[in-house]
Structure formats: C-alpha cells, structure tokens
Amino acid sequence: MRRWGVAWVTGILLVLSACSPSPPQAPVENPTASAGGPTASDSPAAPPTGPTATSPAASGLDGDWVLWTKAQPSCPDLNGRRLHVADGTATIAVGIVGWTAPVTLTGPVTSDGGTATMSLERSKPTADAVSLKGSPKDADTITGKGSAGGVHPGGRNGYSCTFTFTLERLVADAGDACTAPAIQAAVLAATKLPAVRIDPATVKCAQGWATARVDPAQAAQEFAVAVQSEKGRWVRRSLSDACNWKHPETGTRPLPMELAASLCGG
Numbered sequence: 533m534r535r536w537g538v539a540w541v542t543g544i545l546l547v548l549s550a551c552s553p554s555p556p557q558a559p560v561e562n563p564t565a566s567a568g569g570p571t572a573s574d575s576p577a578a579p580p581t582g583p584t585a586t587s588p589a590a591s592g593l594d595g596d597w598v599l600w601t602k603a604q605p606s607c608p609d610l611n612g613r614r615l616h617v618a619d620g621t622a623t624i625a626v627g628i629v630g631w632t633a634p635v636t637l638t639g640p641v642t643s644d645g646g647t648a649t650m651s652l653e654r655s656k657p658t659a660d661a662v663s664l665k666g667s668p669k670d671a672d673t674i675t676g677k678g679s680a681g682g683v684h685p686g687g688r689n690g691y692s693c694t695f696t697f698t699l700e701r702l703v704a705d706a707g708d709a710c711t712a713p714a715i716q717a718a719v720l721a722a723t724k725l726p727a728v729r730i731d732p733a734t735v736k737c738a739q740g741w742a743t744a745r746v747d748p749a750q751a752a753q754e755f756a757v758a759v760q761s762e763k764g765r766w767v768r769r770s771l772s773d774a775c776n777w778k779h780p781e782t783g784t785r786p787l788p789m790e791l792a793a794s795l796c797g798g
Contacts, residue, residue, distance in 0.1 A: 592671060593617045593641055593648060596702040598720060599624065599664075600729050601678070602749060607693040608635075608680050610662070612720065612727025614702065615650075617641055622650045628660060630685040637662055648674055658683040664697060672701035700729075708761040710737035715744055718759045718766035725768055728754055739788040741774070742766065743795055756795050758787060771795065 597615045601607070609627030616623045622641045625634035637652035637660060646667055653661035659682055666676020681692035706714030712732035720727055734745035740761040746754050758774035759766040774787040775796035787796065 597699045598702050600698040601695045604693050606691050674699040708766050715742050718768050719757050722768035738790050743791045
C-alpha cells in the first residue's frame with residue numbers, strides 16, 4: 533500500500549512539473565552569426581522605391597524652360613519659346629508659317645546617361661514635330677541639337693530643318709533682384725516686345741532700373757534691354773521709352789544717367 537502511495541505522489545509531481553511554465557530565455561541578438569549567416573550590417577539594403585535615374589523627376593527636368601535657337605528660314609519660330617515639363621511630358625507652343633496662332637506640340641521626355649530627349653508633336657490638323665536632344669551644362673542649362681518638320685496648311689508642301697539649341701530654366705517669382713535670371717524672366721514676360729536672350733555678364737542696376745546687353749547671337753533684333761521695378765517686380769520697357777528725354781510725367785529721361793550713358797547715345 534505504501535509503494536502505491538509513493539508512486540501516486542510521484543506521478544502527481546511529474547504532471548505538475550510538466551505543466552509549469554518554462555523560465556524565459558535571454559534574447560539572442562544575432563542568432564545566425566555563429567552559423568556564418570549575414571548580420572544586420574551585412575544584409576543588403578532594400579531597393580529604393582522613388583523615381584529611377586532615367587525618370588524626368590530624377591533628372592530635375594520638371595518646370596518651365598526657355599528654348600533659344602538661331603533663326604532659320606525653314607524652321608518654325610522656336611526662339612524664346614517657353615517649354616513646360618511635368619511628369620515626363622513636355623509642351624511647347626511654336627510659330628509655324630501659315631498659322632496665325634502658335635501651334636502647341638506635346639510629347640514624352642526621357643533622360644538617360646546624362647542625355648535629355650524630348651519628342652514633341654501633333655497629328656491634327658497637320659502633322660508637325662520638334663525633337664530636342666541635349667546634355668546638361670549645369671542644373672539650369674541644357675545644350676544640344678534638334679530637328680523640326682511638318683506639313684504646311686493645305687497639306688501640299690512641308691518643311692524640315694535642323695538646329696542647335698540652348699534650354700535655360702525659367703526662374704519664377706524672381707522679384708526685382710538685380711540678377712540675370714530675374715531680368716531674363718521680365719524680358720520674356722513682355723509679350724509685345726521681341727523675346728531675346730540677355731548676356732548675364734552685362735547686367736547693371738541703379739535707382740530701380742536695370743539694363744543688359746542682348747546675347748550677340750540675337751543682337752540683330754535688339755542690342756539691349758531695359759526693365760523698371762514696379763511693385764516689387766521687373767517690368768520691361770522699350771529702349772525708346774527708357775531713353776526718352778521728354779517723359780510725359782517727369783519731363784526727364786527715366787533711365788538713370790549711369791545706365792543711359794551706354795545705351796541711349798548721349
């Protein structure tokens with residue numbers, strides 16, 4: 533009887549010990565290190581989920597640009613035209629002989645290995661296309677070669693040409709700072725005056741005015757520009773108005789003498 537009691541008690545103890553929770557084990561910081569597996573520092577980083585190096589966003593092409601070209605009789609009017617890039621698509625309005633209003637072309641933008649390519653076109657009412665391929669000189673300038681071709685209104689004849697170009701980023705909200713980008717933006721905003729590219733090295737400012745010489749490649753249109761500060765922004769004035777001795781309000785030349793001396797002929 534006593535042996536059965538001992539066995540019965542022993543069985544109870546074994547059951548209780550099996551049901552009791554095991555003590556927690558200390559955490560292992562690197563369970564694979566001893567087996568030669570990769571550690572946290574050895575594991576490859578997760579691949580980036582943002583835009584790739586060839587996407588327009590990664591290349592920094594989004595925004596407004598100004599297209600500068602040397603005029604050719606067989607080419608559309610491209611010089612000084614604003615080109616807008618957003619989400620991999622470029623848009624530009626160009627002047628084409630036979631159309632009274634600017635013609636809007638649009639198309640994809642790609643950037644690969646430091647080369648930006650833009651293919652802009654339309655198919656109706658006539659087929660017209662402009663292609664640009666260039667390399668960045670810096671974050672705000674692209675230079676390269678382009679081509680244009682299409683059909684004149686009526687569809688009986690067409691045009692084609694090749695050209696070199698410069699794309700310059702257009703600075704927005706530059707105010708009336710005495711800087712080439714701010715003055716260039718004001719020059720392009722004056723749609724009733726010729727769109728010209730200024731020479732940044734010739735910018736001069738005084739008494740709320742600024743002047744700059746025109747890039748020699750475009751000096752046939754105008755040789756200089758003048759802008760006046762108005763409500764915190766540059767406003768372009770024609771040279772005849774800026775140099776006029778008999779200003780209707782003041783009776784004197786509005787352009788300060790230190791700026792007028794080199795532009796107004798005395």
